[in-house]
Amino acid sequence: MDTLSEANGAFALRLLKILCQDDPSRNVFYSPVSISSALAMVFLGAKGDTAAQLAQVLSLNTEKDIHEDFRALLTELNKPGTQYLLRTANRLFGEKTCEFLSKEQRLVQMMFQEGTFRLAHIEEVQAQVLELPYAGEELSMVILLPDDHVALSSVEKHLTFEKFLAWTHPDCMKSTEVEVFLPRFKLEEAYDLGSVLQGLGVVDAFQQGRADFSAMSADSDLCLSRFAHKSLVEVNEEGTEAAAALAVTVVECCLESGPRFCADRPFLFFIRHNKASSILFCGRLSSP
Numbered sequence: 001m002d003t004l005s006e007a008n009g010a011f012a013l014r015l016l017k018i019l020c021q022d023d024p025s026r027n028v029f030y031s032p033v034s035i036s037s038a039l040a041m042v043f044l045g046a047k048g049d050t051a052a053q054l055a056q057v058l059s060l061n062t063e064k065d066i067h068e069d070f071r072a073l074l075t076e077l078n079k080p081g082t083q084y085l086l087r088t089a090n091r092l093f094g095e096k097t098c099e100f101l102s103k104e105q106r107l108v109q110m111m112f113q114e115g116t117f118r119l120a121h122i123e124e125v126q127a128q129v130l131e132l133p134y135a136g137e138e139l140s141m142v143i144l145l146p147d148d149h150v151a152l153s154s155v156e157k158h159l160t161f162e163k164f165l166a167w168t169h170p171d172c173m174k175s176t177e178v179e180v181f182l183p184r185f186k187l188e189e190a191y192d193l194g195s196v197l198q199g200l201g202v203v204d205a206f207q208q209g210r211a212d213f214s215a216m217s218a219d220s221d222l223c224l225s226r227f228a229h230k231s232l233v234e235v236n237e238e239g240t241e242a243a244a245a246l247a248v249t250v251v252e253c254c255l256e257s258g259p260r261f262c263a264d265r266p267f268l269f270f271i272r273h274n275k276a277s278s279i280l281f282c283g284r285l286s287s288p
Contacts, residue, residue, distance in 0.1 A: 004069040005277045007059035008036045009161040012279045016268070018196055020156050020284055024266075029187040029283035031231045033077070039197075040070050042205065042224065045216025050204040057200045076276045083136040086280065110181045110264070111236070117180065118173040119261065125158050126150045129167050130180065130261045137274060141235075142168055143182075144268040145261065152266040152284070159268075181262040183288040186234040193227045233271075233281060 012032030019028045036058060043054045044067060055062050077086055118131040126147045133140045144167075146155050166172065194206060204210040211223035263285075271281040 002277065003061060003064070004066075004073055006161070007061075008032060008073075009164070009277075009279055010059050011036055011057070012282055013159055013161045013164060014200070015196070016282045016284070017156055017159065018199070019191070020153075024151075024153050025286050027187050027189065027284060027286050029189045029231055029233055029281065030191065030229055031281050033073075033278055033280050034231070035193070035229055037070055037074065038227075038229075039202075040066060042213075045213045046205065046211075047214050048204075048212040050210075050212040053202050053204055057197065057202050073276060073278065077273055077278065077280070082138055084134060084139050110183055110262075113180045113182075114178070115180075116175050116177050117261075118170075119176045119178055119259070120167065120173040122167050124163075125155045127155050128261055129173065130178075131168065131173060132180070133274075139280070140272050140274055142270045142272055143261075143263060144270075145263050146265070146267070148265065152268070152286075155268065156284075164270075176259055179260040181260070181264065182235065183263060183285070184236045185285055185288040186232075186236075187283060187285070188230075188232040190228070190230040193229055194224070197227055231281065233283065 009032075015030070015032060015035070016028070019030065020026075039054060039058055040060075043051060043058075043060070046054055051062075054060075060066050117133075120129050121127070122129060127150065128145045128147070130143045130145070131140050132143070144155060144159075146152050198206055204212065205224045208221050208223045213222045214220075216222075266284065266286045269283050269285065270279050272279050
């Protein structure tokens with residue numbers, strides 16, 4: 001599962017950079033685990049070059065039992081007794097005729113919390129990284145905030161999964177008493193990822209006559225016509241959607257004080273399952 005988490009993480013940040021590059025002012029939010037697991041469903045029915053392209057884009061080791069690894073990962077993420085609720089809904093839809101085989105400045109209301117959190121300053125990209133754990137510390141929100149004079153696009157340019165792991169490693173981050181200022185925000189984003197996936201290398205799967213899904217259908221003309229993804233997150237005084245609460249108070253601006261983390265400019269954020277080392281959600285907040 002560690003290998004799969006690394007593959008999913010690499011895919012997550014490749015996709016983040018692509019979704020962020022077109023419009024620096026646009027908010028971005030998606031679930032890489034949901035997208036990866038949906039593509040794994042497609043991979044199950046693929047053969048030949050179609051399967052090879054999917055495996056390459058997802059960085060999958062085809063010598064391993066990929067679907068057993070995904071099953072183990074999703075079981076870990078959805079195990080009973082956790083203090084969070086994870087909802088995903090992945091589906092493959094087929095035609096009925098197909099027979100399948102069995103920097104803006106404005107006043108923003110900020111939330112404030114003071115406590116001991118893991119914090120680091122990354123000199124390489126001149127940014128702060130903060131980890132906000134949820135109850136039980138099964139999940140964390142990791143926020144990557146550029147220094148005041150640094151453009152978020154500069155951080156995005158240098159970001160890779162390997163660097164993300166290094167920047168958030170316990171040896172890099174220090175538990176610190178810090179004042180945290182975050183904007184309230186709610187993001188609901190929808191994407192048609194067909195062109196994005198083709199740009200990454202999943203080409204044959206979308207082309208009639210070239211796609212090979214003979215492991216799921218005898219129809220040689222079967223191909224993917226669309227790959228849609230939608231996700232939602234809300235961060236407010238009660239915490240993050242379906243996660244444990246954070247004790248906060250509302251203020252209208254950042255106050256001068258000691259060690260502080262004030263997200264009053266665009267930043268990247270990630271919701272991570274700590275035990276599985278898996279990034280469940282990625283986002284960029286440019287405008288609350």
